[in-house]
Amino acid sequence: MSLEKLEALLSPCRLCPRNCGSKRKNGETGFCKVLDRPMVSSFGPHFGEEPVLVGFGGSGTIFFTGCNLGCVFCQNYQISHLMEGEYISVSELADIMLHLQERGCHNINLVTPTHQTPQIFAAVEEAKTKGLRVPIVYNCGGYESVEVLKELKGLVDIYMPDFKTLSREFASKYLKAPNYPEVVKEALLEMHSQVGDLQVNDYGLAEKGLMVRHLVMPGWTHDSMAVLDWITENLGRNTYVNVMDQYYPFYRACDYPEICRRVTEEEFERVYAYAKRLELRLAV
Template identity: 50%
Template sequence: MSEPFTPAYLSLYHSGELAERVRRAHEHLVRCELCPNYCRVNRLQSPRGARCRSGRRAAVASYGPHHGEEQVLVGRRGSGTLFFSRCNLRCVFCQNWDISQEDRGREVTATELAAMMLELQGLGCHNINLVSPSHVLAPLLAALFLAIRKGLRLPLVYNTGGYDSPEALALLDGVVDIYMPDMKFADSKVAQPLLGVADYAEVNRKAVREMHRQVGDLVLDDQGIAQRGLLLRHLVLPENLAGSDRVLSFIAEQLSRNTYLNLMDQYRPCYRADRYPPLDRSTSRAEYRRAVRWAEAAGLQRLDRC
């Protein structure tokens, strides 16, 4: 029988450090450096000047128990998912483009966001799953503080596109239980016209290393539900556009062969993908099988094929 789970953030909350993180994150909004775009705009005054088009508040597109995530998050009662509107990337093939690239959803106060977390806990969800949170870190930490004060005790999942700054990760150290970043591309030059940033691969690798340093390999409870650690996602693209062989080698050699990896076979042309061949077609079964062979050859031991 495993020990009862205690979320990482409780220690910081009781020591007073979490309140300090909330304060520091809010200060960043005056000249925002909370993601690698480093817009350095005053998000308290001119949110539309930021690349993420966000101000002092987070916008939520939807929330509720979600059963479409990895089984180690979903279990029987679902992952308590909060989908944040907007994004700090501009992926031309985004499958949730109506949320990430348009202004669907509504802005909420920290109190409202905390109430959503507590509602998801009350529904029996296994975790609080924050989808695309990188650009709303400051209001998110403020809401988390309020939710903890009112009894939040679930693991916190940071479900990100993988474009995260050292400044943000420093604020999250000891707060996040489960990091779930994408590793989208191995080559920044290939990624630039498709994601809208010039340095994705370099930033992504540095961020993932730091996430792994903070939480280690993924740990499951007796029921097979994730409690703490790193869970990576990599989407296999047509003609190996993502550089899957290099991404998989990096994971095995620079992180851990015990890294829990969801190697995803779900690419379909969405949003503006038809303008960017070969993204104008789905990944073939042969292309996906080749990626699986690369993962196995790299020695990756915890491969979730989804």
């Protein structure tokens, strides 16, 4: 891991696959709308994550403002698109991590960290010198630069990417990232090569490894099955996968009538049953 390398990628910015080149240290912002300091919306123990992260003390989530994806259905759109949050210092971010550990959280769950990786991991390094010892969870949208991921080796304990789609049509229309399918495949392969399959301790808590989330979308069950096939064939059946049914047409989703509804029970069950037939290691 090299913080120097990450900081060199920050301005002009090449931290994510958009390679927008914004000079963030000079006051320019790119797609993510964030400058060169940590920008945080909220933090605290979270009990709505996967049981292997939550345990009895909660997952220590930190929600970072901005995003490198443009998902029209984002449930956190106030944070990712409307930019609710405030700039803080690296030391303040390190103190937040230590505070969450002191509260009894089992991990530090970095939500949407991609565009702020240099700031975040400077804070992780500082927090570790002050006693941070719980696992670091990299909770991202899957639109990651392999070059950046390689610099995170040894700092991230648990990668938890979304695997949203394998359809360029879907990615272009709803994520504003036409190359998402190619990018996410390379990113997941790199993540898996670093941390392997998910390891859980005697208390049922995740300690290291890859966790993949997939949100079933209305009218796109064929795409979900393709995603599950790819995981099985390229990462293996022991990959921890959370097939999720909580889609709701938030934000601008109803600008697109075909996704302006909830997923039906039949749609979700079709995908979940398919995942079970593939014998994937499913979240419970």
